[in-house]
Amino acid sequence: MGTVNRREWLTRTGAVMGAAVATTGAEARGEGDLRGETMQGQEPAPKPDASLKLVDYQPKSMLHVPVTVVEKAAFPVIDMHTHLTVRNAQANARQSRRAMPPEDLLKVMDARNIRTMVNLTGGQGERLAGNIAGLDRAHPGRFLTFTEPTWTEAQRPDYAKWQADQFAAAKTAGAMGVKVLKTLGLFLRDKDAAGKDGALVKVDDPRFDPMWEQAGALGFPVAIHVGDPEAFFLPTDRYNERYEELANHPDWSFHGKDFPAFKAVLEARDRVFKRHPKTTFVALHVGHWAENLPAVGEMLDTYKNVHIEIGARIGELGRQPRQSRKFFDKYQDRIMFGTDAVPNGTETPQQIFGLDLYQIYYRFLQTEDEYFDYAPAPVPPQGRWQIYGIGLPEPILKKVYLDNALRALPRHTAP
Numbered sequence: 577m578g579t580v581n582r583r584e585w586l587t588r589t590g591a592v593m594g595a596a597v598a599t600t601g602a603e604a605r606g607e608g609d610l611r612g613e614t615m616q617g618q619e620p621a622p623k624p625d626a627s628l629k630l631v632d633y634q635p636k637s638m639l640h641v642p643v644t645v646v647e648k649a650a651f652p653v654i655d656m657h658t659h660l661t662v663r664n665a666q667a668n669a670r671q672s673r674r675a676m677p678p679e680d681l682l683k684v685m686d687a688r689n690i691r692t693m694v695n696l697t698g699g700q701g702e703r704l705a706g707n708i709a710g711l712d713r714a715h716p717g718r719f720l721t722f723t724e725p726t727w728t729e730a731q732r733p734d735y736a737k738w739q740a741d742q743f744a745a746a747k748t749a750g751a752m753g754v755k756v757l758k759t760l761g762l763f764l765r766d767k768d769a770a771g772k773d774g775a776l777v778k779v780d781d782p783r784f785d786p787m788w789e790q791a792g793a794l795g796f797p798v799a800i801h802v803g804d805p806e807a808f809f810l811p812t813d814r815y816n817e818r819y820e821e822l823a824n825h826p827d828w829s830f831h832g833k834d835f836p837a838f839k840a841v842l843e844a845r846d847r848v849f850k851r852h853p854k855t856t857f858v859a860l861h862v863g864h865w866a867e868n869l870p871a872v873g874e875m876l877d878t879y880k881n882v883h884i885e886i887g888a889r890i891g892e893l894g895r896q897p898r899q900s901r902k903f904f905d906k907y908q909d910r911i912m913f914g915t916d917a918v919p920n921g922t923e924t925p926q927q928i929f930g931l932d933l934y935q936i937y938y939r940f941l942q943t944e945d946e947y948f949d950y951a952p953a954p955v956p957p958q959g960r961w962q963i964y965g966i967g968l969p970e971p972i973l974k975k976v977y978l979d980n981a982l983r984a985l986p987r988h989t990a991p
């Protein structure tokens with residue numbers, strides 16, 4: 577007699593009776609099954625160690641499903657959301673550290689059909705000029721650089737005019753838009769008379785109204801990120817679906833202290849969208865609420881000056897593939913491709929610039945593959961789930977990869 581595994585034996589003896597789910601549940605609890613009993617001639621299987629730590633758990637999917645390798649995007653791509661240059665903290669805040677030489681960036685871009693990368697964190701003044709010289713001017717059409725507001729000056733009495741002048745100078749220097757980091761709403765604080773940190777500055781603080789207006793007048797789209805994943809505003813406990821991520825990065829939690837509630841941040845943002853209808857906003861990370869596409873749709877229906885981008889959120893979009901597919905159908909003229917790519921580091925695998933990253937995005941957008949990793953990492957870094965492709969048709973792909981970004985960047989000329 578050959579080896580009979582336990583399930584086969586149970587099935588033969590009628591112990592399973594087709595009730596696979598019920599049986600599995602009973603097995604898991606170790607109730608009423610034959611665990612511990614020895615079949616004739618067979619040693620009992622060693623009991624698995626149920627105290628395996630979550631950090632050590634790396635399950636491999638046993639699904640036999642199609643794997644489609646998409647080497648190149650179906651159309652030339654504008655990656656609307658990258659961070660190619662970072663402030664050089666060690667040396668001089670007026671300089672940037674370029675995380676990867678442009679030649680190395682271009683190799684990946686050419687291999688993956690990326691026409692243009694938008695470098696959002698270009699900075700201001702000398703740093704901005706240096707970034708534009710090294711990227712935009714050195715490789716025309718392949719790189720576009722955005723400027724950023726100077727929050728450290730937000731306390732000065734003439735801030736509105738001062739910042740407006742800075743934006744005008746940035747445009748002359750060649751900047752293509754403005755990037756607003758989540759600093760606004762979560763970190764930026766007013767100072768008291770002694771220079772000590774006071775209350776958090778609200779996203780819709782009226783002192784910034786002239787700045788939003790000026791961006792619109794200059795033809796600068798405003799790529800804005802406020803808030804963060806909804807789970808980051810909840811306790812880091814056993815019920816938090818991003819527990820491991822928050823445990824790895826405790827400083828990413830916005831729960832407690834005097835942090836605003838998640839919805840309060842979005843409501844303040846919406847008041848900015850409403851007050852500045854002539855300014856084009858690109859609400860990054862799927863409008864900051866990829867977990868709630870109906871709410872993002874409602875926001876897009878309400879504010880026609882707002883577009884969205886998908887960077888670092890295919891983990892969310894891909895775990896709700898049917899709802900995502902309908903969302904892309906309905907808002908196909910308002911969604912831009914982006915990745916939030918950073919060309920160095922290991923902390924955020926879902927963002928590490930390289931051949932792997934783009935292949936995953938293309939697989940999600942172009943195929944109907946099932947149950948695959950949303951990031952090149954041994955454990956899904958943003959939550960323990962897998963994603964499904966949404967197989968967009970070519971007309972929608974062309975808009976998402978290229979045309980929608982081109983409309984938001986009217987001063988950009990093709991390479």
Ligand SMILES: [Zn+2]
Binds near residue numbers: 657659916
């Ligand atoms: Zn980003």
